[in-house]
Amino acid sequence: MLASTTMLFVELALIRWAGANVVHLSYFSNFILLGSFLGIGVGFLIPATRGQWLTRWAPAPLALLVILVREYPVQVRQISGEVLYFTTVKTTGLPEWVTLPAIFLLTAVIMAGIGKITADLFRQLPSLDAYRYDLLGSISGSVSFALLSWLSAPSLVWGLLAASALLVLGGRRNTLRYGIPLTAMVAALFLETATSGISWSPYYKIQLKGSSSTTRSYLVSANGVPHQSIAPLPVLMREDSPYRQAYDQTPHNPHGRLLIIGAGNGNDVAVALAHGAERVDAVEIDPRLQQIGAQLHSARPYSDPRVHVHIDDGRAFLERTKTRYDLVVLALPDSLTLVAGASNLRLESYLFTREAFQAARDHLTPNGAFAMYNYYREPWLIDRFAGTLDDVYGHPPCMTLFQKNAAVLVAGMTKADQSCAQPWRPSGPVPAAASDDHPFPYLLHRGIPTLYLGALGAILLVTLLSVRLTGVRIRSTFRYADMFLLGAAFLLLETKNVIGFALYFGTTWLVNALVFIGVLLAVLAAVEVRRRLQRVNQLVLRLMLFGSLAAAWLVPPEAVLSLSFAGRLTAAIVLAFAPIFCANLIFSDRLALAQDPTAAFGANLLGALTGGALEYLALVTGYQALLLVVATLYLGAFLAMGVTGRRQSVPAAPAS
Structure with missing residues (x-):
């Protein structure tokens, strides 16, 4: 034995x-x-x-x-x-x-x-x-x-x-x-x-480094790879920041009740509070990443009584909650590891399927909106996600591009619930959407x-x-x-x-x-x-x-x-x-x-x-x-x- x-x-x-x-x-x-x-x-x-x-x-x-x-x-x-x-x-x-x-x-x-x-x-x-x-x-x-x-x-x-x-x-x-x-x-x-x-979470070996003692900025590496950065609120609120695009492109949205999936160290939560959120459900799968943010983020977003932390899988939270939100945000949820015992399933795979996007839409208020952003690396991946949102919401989402194929996609319940100069247009053939049966968005x-x-x-x-x-x-x-x-x-x-x-x-x-x-x-x-x-x-x-x-x-x-x-x-x-x-x-x-x-x-x-x-x-x-x-x-x-x-x-x- x-x-x-x-x-x-x-x-x-x-x-x-x-x-x-x-x-x-x-x-x-x-x-x-x-x-x-x-x-x-x-x-x-x-x-x-x-x-x-x-x-x-x-x-x-x-x-x-x-x-x-x-x-x-x-x-x-x-x-x-x-x-x-x-x-x-x-x-x-x-x-x-x-x-x-x-x-x-x-x-x-x-x-x-x-x-x-x-x-x-x-x-x-x-x-x-x-x-x-x-x-x-x-x-x-x-x-x-x-x-x-x-x-x-x-x-x-x-x-x-x-x-x-x-x-x-x-x-x-x-x-x-x-x-x-x-x-x-x-x-x-x-x-x-x-x-x-060095510290260990249930998913990663995490290394924390201070990048600036004056601004209280930090870099977080997971498994030896730069994964997150903790930035002060003025930096996050700059006009060219991807963190604020979801709010700028939904000007008629009250932004009262928000769901943030991939809350991490609290950057997105701090921006939501700065935009007047009345309640923020912050979902983060890794307890150590959330703990680091609670301890070190200069804006102290996790100390705010309006914030409710859920250490959970984002898709599982969507399936359980009955709450409706003015804004649902997928905030940089890319993992650097796979689910043990399932050799091709990544921690966030079920967040990017057609069924997941539909579940998020079902939890929006009548004039709500959905936003997602990340450094997607390839134009075809942006087209896959934007095309899926187009199918689910019935109209093209707003798309804002940044360097290195970073993109912000914002989809309102109707066209009137989003405001952007340029809606998404495919860069080429649009790959088929990932599904719950074939949850491989990066393939x-x-x-x-x-x-x-x-x-x-x-x-x-x-x-x-x-x-x-x-x-x-x-x-x-x-x-x-x-x-x-x-x-x-x-x-x-x-x-x-x-x-x-x-x-x-x-x-x-x-x-x-x-x-x-x-x-x-x-x-x-x-x-x-x-x-x-x-x-x-x-x-x-x-x-x-x-x-x-x-x-x-x-x-x-x-x-x-x-x-x-x-x-x-x-x-x-x-x-x-x-x-x-x-x-x-x-x-x-x-x-x-x-x-x-x-x-x-x-x-x-x-x-x-x-x-x-x-x-x-x-x-x-x-x-x-x-x-x-x-x-x-x-x-x-x-x-x-x-x-x-x-x-x-x-x-x-x-x-x-």
Whole structure:
């Protein structure tokens, strides 16, 4: 149980920490996830009599990874015209083509060592008992890391906990091999934590720098990239400021009741108060960014009694609130990270869909207005958002351009509710609107960018080579092809559930953590039920699985969104966890009958890696269609089970 807790805790910590220090990984969070699945799968596939060097040297690659990232940071450049990354920081340190493969391989080796420790313990128990403790450990690891996120604990705390667990698991037999690298890792994390201005939110590593002591201006970097600036009110109110355009272009609007999504450090809130707002609902997803603004903004906007702060996802707040506003503002809501477990969904993706714009319109007063602004980087992205507003409001929005493709879009409920010299005119073909099913506003066309295809192809090739180099014959794993397919289907199903809950309840870290814990609890419940049954009817279980998948396919997301909070929660839980429960009853039954449960579990983990790669199909099909892929994978698994069962039922030849 401790080994499994450590395994998941280290995986989650690597995703957060590496993504905070290597900006590429902020946009490819499943890069670490896939490396982890590869490593754990290999650790379980290696026979008990082999690979002991992995356990003896388990902390060494972990220390090497931390030191490599600290000494040679790599930051992303915008070089793709197919998909946008929000940063202007150029590469530093080693080239990304060196650092990124090194990080992937080191992650795989790290997790292979911890996976090997876990697998050797796994073999000492009956398969379902071992799987039960593995799940309990996974739940413990998830809860522990969620608690640290809630407490905004620094990376040093993560490292100390991981080092302590590893010392208990293997350090007693390998004092120097464990003690030296773990000490080096903790020292590196101590230096990071001791750096002036560094703090951690549930989403970012934040660094605060003062840019002017006289004007009390500050710069806020997130994951090493300039993200926000705190400016005094006179600067924000200048005639050429994008902050005031929403008010200048709606002169007849009373601006009494406002909703600001992406309130951040409080710049937009200060401008709203300066324009006479009677009430401001300030929604910000990151508690640390709001806290910095409350402490340091010279206008003290968050101290004003007219301001009501909501630490929440903006789309989730829109779906819950019944209030109508004179003005709704999307204030620079671009994130520098993805939702963990959903490799292409960014924190703000559901704010920029057609359905989100419609939800904002539905919360406007009869003469209200909607405004959004940002540094959009590309003209086609401005056209996408402006075209969507044109469709939703029935007339072109006002558009004000600034440098570097910065734009302010303002749409009144009617043309009379907006006033501008120049309404929006498309610069070229207008890209289709993003939707709740295809929430990828920064993707120009439906398709998988070549950058992703290349990375995924390399990952799958490395997986095949790694399995072969460990001495495992790939052909010998074919007997567990069904377990492989079950793993691929399960991870796709889990991803679809994370996406669904992000839409229904927000892309916050807490919702994400609760979904993962809920998935693990559903799996544990299936194991507990299977342990108490002498036999299970596979046909009935398969019919229940496909029936629950069909229900999830047939119920549209908008139908769930239209329910009250209690009804939405009930529907989301049933639609998400019923297929998981049925699928894991089938999996538990198969694991209990496996001749080599540890190898079967390893094949299942490698299948999960493949499922993580298949998630990129959503860039083409949308997320709802992934359920069809899931159903196909489960059908393939059941066909493979039939073949395996027939092979195992053939009597062995008599000894000669």
